[in-house]
Each structure stands twice: as structure tokens, then as C-alpha cells.
Amino acid sequence: MTWSGPRRGYHHGNLREALVQAAVTLIGQHGPAGFSVAEAARLAGVSPGAPYRHFRDAEALLAEVARQGFERFADMLARAWNDGAPDPLRAFEALGRAYLGFARTESAYYAAMFETRLVAEEHPGLQAAGDRAFGVLRAATERLIAGLPEGRRPPALMVALHIWSMAHGIAALFCRPDRSRRKLPMAAEELLEAGLLIYLQSLGLAGGGPAGSR
Amino acid sequence: MTWSGPRRGYHHGNLREALVQAAVTLIGQHGPAGFSVAEAARLAGVSPGAPYRHFRDAEALLAEVARQGFERFADMLARAWNDGAPDPLRAFEALGRAYLGFARTESAYYAAMFETRLVAEEHPGLQAAGDRAFGVLRAATERLIAGLPEGRRPPALMVALHIWSMAHGIAALFCRPDRSRRKLPMAAEELLEAGLLIYLQSLGLAGGGPAGSR
DNA sequence: AGGTCATGTGAGTGCTGCTTGCATCACGCC
DNA sequence: GGCGTGATGCAAGCAGCACTCACATGACCT
Numbered sequence: 001m002t003w004s005g006p007r008r009g010y011h012h013g014n015l016r017e018a019l020v021q022a023a024v025t026l027i028g029q030h031g032p033a034g035f036s037v038a039e040a041a042r043l044a045g046v047s048p049g050a051p052y053r054h055f056r057d058a059e060a061l062l063a064e065v066a067r068q069g070f071e072r073f074a075d076m077l078a079r080a081w082n083d084g085a086p087d088p089l090r091a092f093e094a095l096g097r098a099y100l101g102f103a104r105t106e107s108a109y110y111a112a113m114f115e116t117r118l119v120a121e122e123h124p125g126l127q128a129a130g131d132r133a134f135g136v137l138r139a140a141t142e143r144l145i146a147g148l149p150e151g152r153r154p155p156a157l158m159v160a161l162h163i164w165s166m167a168h169g170i171a172a173l174f175c176r177p178d179r180s181r182r183k184l185p186m187a188a189e190e191l192l193e194a195g196l197l198i199y200l201q202s203l204g205l206a207g208g209g210p211a212g213s214r
Numbered sequence: 215m216t217w218s219g220p221r222r223g224y225h226h227g228n229l230r231e232a233l234v235q236a237a238v239t240l241i242g243q244h245g246p247a248g249f250s251v252a253e254a255a256r257l258a259g260v261s262p263g264a265p266y267r268h269f270r271d272a273e274a275l276l277a278e279v280a281r282q283g284f285e286r287f288a289d290m291l292a293r294a295w296n297d298g299a300p301d302p303l304r305a306f307e308a309l310g311r312a313y314l315g316f317a318r319t320e321s322a323y324y325a326a327m328f329e330t331r332l333v334a335e336e337h338p339g340l341q342a343a344g345d346r347a348f349g350v351l352r353a354a355t356e357r358l359i360a361g362l363p364e365g366r367r368p369p370a371l372m373v374a375l376h377i378w379s380m381a382h383g384i385a386a387l388f389c390r391p392d393r394s395r396r397k398l399p400m401a402a403e404e405l406l407e408a409g410l411l412i413y414l415q416s417l418g419l420a421g422g423g424p425a426g427s428r
Numbered sequence: 429a430g431g432t433c434a435t436g437t438g439a440g441t442g443c444t445g446c447t448t449g450c451a452t453c454a455c456g457c458c
Numbered sequence: 459g460g461c462g463t464g465a466t467g468c469a470a471g472c473a474g475c476a477c478t479c480a481c482a483t484g485a486c487c488t
Contacts, residue, residue, distance in 0.1 A: 032247070037477085038476075049479090050437075052476090052478080057476075115329060155399075157399060158405065161398070161405055162408070162409040165383030167383070169378070169384075182344075182348065185369075185371060191375055191376070194372060198376070198417065199413050229466085250445060253445085260466095260468085262444095263447075263448080263467070267465075
């Protein structure tokens with residue numbers, strides 16, 4: 001557990017980050033409500049009071065987990081989007097898959113980001129990190145609809161919100177651990193891709209225009 | 215079991231239901247993680263140990279709240295759908311508004327239903343109640359797409375899942391208390407309605423022009 | 429070497445919730 | 459009506475956590 005472990009001695013060396021990792025582990029195991037500062041300290045091999053040198057309270061630690069989650073999330077989405085290569089539509093689908101993949105594989109971060117009641121305003125950096133993540137999706141959306149004729153181009157923000165909502169809904173309903181309330185006839189990724197295609201087709205983007213128009 | 219009086223001396227009379235109501239109140243105030251059996255008992259005016267005569271543990275109480283929530287949810291959705299009157303599309307939009315409305319006004323139930331880590335299989339009745347709620351949406355979807363020509367009719371289950379996901383996503387992201395992470399340029403209800411129209415238009419259901427024209 | 433400061437310790441406080449053995453009540457049976 | 463029995467609620471004890479504070483430690487700087 002000692003990362004760049006120069007300090008086996010009294011000082012931990014990088015306790016702040018170790019606590020964040022401990023919190024991630026605990027959240028992954030017991031959900032966002034099942035972690036405590038004391039247990040995170042225990043997991044980091046440090047006394048129960050030590051965390052308070054780095055975080056004002058439990059919520060601050062949780063907020064840091066969420067913040068780092070948004071950063072990773074933004075990175076992952078940006079990597080998937082890959083600046084629109086090989087073509088915007090394909091890249092956009094990759095973005096969608098990445099969204100669900102994050103909810104699955106980075107389950108603990110996702111929980112801290114979306115399944116807690118953190119007030120973004122109270123934790124500087126959290127809001128910004130969230131904005132950055134959404135910004136990736138929004139920029140991709142803008143690029144995607146850029147080719148549409150002016151008159152038939154819906155507001156990019158609205159489209160981005162629609163897509164985010166659908167992705168988030170699918171993630172929340174079908175990609176969470178033990179939250180698999182319903183047996184799906186298809187993989188969540190396919191469900192999202194199909195939904196995206198139907199939606200985008202209506203805008204004239206996927207598969208040859210709206211169904212009604214031909 | 216005497217269901218008449220609220221308090222008949224020593225025995226509470228209907229403690230089980232009183233505890234559920236207390237839990238709803240607490241969840242509404244402090245979120246799904248911020249309730250405890252002890253505090254529910256306090257609110258119901260009994261000692262901390264009493265609830266355990268009626269619920270095996272805190273999770274069982276939470277599950278009962280969720281189950282009742284799904285029942286209410288199903289009722290509310292069915293009322294909004296109103297058997298497809300005055301016409302399926304309009305009724306379907308009412309359904310969508312009802313979904314968001316429930317997330318808003320019955321916030322505590324919604325939290326118990328969707329913002330906890332309950333495993334449906336472990337709580338008999340919960341799964342069934344959830345199925346009933348989804349059944350309303352699914353039946354409405356079937357009715358909605360019934361008019362489409364056979365060859366261009368997508369699987370009703372998939373369509374229902376898409377719509378549920380979008381509604382749930384919008385509810386989770388923009389209708390939850392203090393979860394208003396992002397300032398919306400429009401009401402959540404309008405966002406959902408626009409999304410529905412775009413999606414359904416692609417199936418050949420919602421007439422009119424392309425998305426931006428609303 | 430000596431001073432200084434960030435960092436972790438360990439004891440401690442107050443609170444909250446869960447558990448359990450016991451008291452009390454409701455009700456059927458004679 | 460009296461009584462036994464099971465259901466229901468009580469209260470005290472116990473455990474765990476958030477958070478504080480005075481102090482110890484050792485890293486780093488001069």
C-alpha cells in the first residue's frame with residue numbers, strides 16, 4: 001500500500017491520497033453510506049484522528065473522491081470521443097459506451113459522484129470538475145450536430161442534456177452493482193446505442209434521416 | 215390486530231405503518247442514508263427496540279418504504295396515462311410529467327426506490343411492485359406503437375426501456391432536491407417532453423417537423 | 429546543530445444506534 | 459371471571475463513529 005513508499009516510519013508520506021484511495025475501496029465494498037472516516041484511517045494504517053489534518057470532515061473526503069471521479073470521468077470520456085475520430089457518429093457511440101463502462105468499472109467513484117447528496121457549491125473544485133466532464137459531452141454534441149442545416153439544428157445544450165439523461169438513466173438503472181432490478185433482453189451498451197441511434201436519426205444524423213421523412 | 219385507534223394504551227395499535235410513515239418523513243428530510251431505525255422509533259413515539267418486532271432490520275423497513283413507493287408510483291402513472299385518453303401521444307406525455315412529478319413531490323419514496331442499494335430479490339413484494347410500475351409504462355408503450363406498420367415497429371420493451379431511462383435520468387439529475395448540479399435552460403418537464411418527441415418522431419409517432427421547431 | 433512546522437498519535441468527549449433480557453398487555457380457553 | 463401464553467414495547471448496556479486537543483515526531487531549512 002505504500003506507493004512511492006519512502007516513509008515506513010512515522011510520517012505516512014502521502015496520507016491524503018491514501019485516504020482517498022481507502023475511501024474508494026470502502027465505497028466500492030459497502031456503498032457510499034457505508035464508509036466512515038475512522039475506517040478509512042484504519043485502512044490507511046493511521047490513527048482515527050489523522051485524517052482531520054487533511055480533510056475538514058467526512059463530507060470533505062467524500063467530495064474529494066467525487067471530484068477525482070469527475071476528473072477521471074472527463075478523461076475517460078475525452079479518450080473515448082477521441083476528438084471525433086474516426087467519424088463523429090462512431091466516436092459518439094464510443095462516448096456512450098465509455099459512460100456506461102465508467103459506471104460499471106469505476107463503481108465507487110460513480111457512487112460518490114451521483115449517489116451522494118453533496119452540494120457542489122460547498123466544495124470548490126467539485127463543480128468545476130463536473131462541468132469539465134459535461135463539457136466533453138457537450139462539445140461532442142456540438143460537433144455532431146454541426147453538419148446539420150441551420151434551420152434544423154436543435155440547441156446543442158438540449159441535445160447534450162437528452163443524451164446525458166438517457167445514458168445516466170441506463171447507467172443508474174442497469175449498470176449499478178446489485179441494482180440490476182430488471183433482467184434486460186440486451187446489454188446495457190446495446191440499449192443505449194439503439195436509443196442514441198433512434199434519437200439522432202430524428203435529427204437527421206444517423207442512418208438516413210427521420211423515419212417519417214422518406 | 216386493532217386498526218381502529220391510534221393508541222390503545224400500552225400497545226401502539228398500528229406501529230408497523232407508523233414506522234413506515236416515520237421513515238418516509240425522515241428520508242424526506244435527511245436523505246435515504248440519514249434515517250435510522252432508532253430515529254424512526256422516536257418519531258413514532260416508541261422505544262428504540264420496538265421496531266424490531268415488525269422489521270428484521272433497517273433494510274427491511276427501507277424495503278417496505280420502497281415497496282409502498284412503487285405501489286403509489288404505479289397508481290400515479292396509471293392515472294396519468296388514463297388508459298390512453300384523450301389520445302395516446304398526449305397521454306404518454308402526461309405519463310412523463312407524472313414520472314418527474316413523482317420524483318419531485320414524493321421525493322422520499324423515490325429515494326427509497328432508486329437511491330438505495332436494496333436487492334429486490336431479498337425483499338418479497340418489492341420486485342413485484344416494481345414490475346407493476348414498469349408494467350404501466352410498458353403497456354402504454356405497447357399501445358402507443360400499436361398503430362405502426364408491422365415492419366417498422368420496434369420492440370415495445372426496448373422502447374419502454376429507452377423512455378424509462380430518459381425519464382429516470384432527467385429525474386435523477388435535475389429533479390432531486392439539492393441535486394440541481396446544473397442550471398437548466400428549461401424546466402425538466404419540458405426537457406423530457408422535447409426528448410420524448412424527438413425520440414418518438416424517429417419511430418414515426420410524433421408528427422410535425424424536426425426537433426428544433428418547438 | 430538548532431529551530432520550526434507540518435503531520436500523526438492517543439486519549440477523550442459526546443452522541444447515536446443496535447441489541448437483549450425483562451416487563452406488560454391482549455386474548456383465547458376453561 | 460381467572461389464568462396461561464405469545465405478542466409487543468421498554469430500558470439499560472454496549473459498540474462504533476465523528477471530531478478535538480495536547481503532545482510527540484521527524485522532515486526540512488538555515
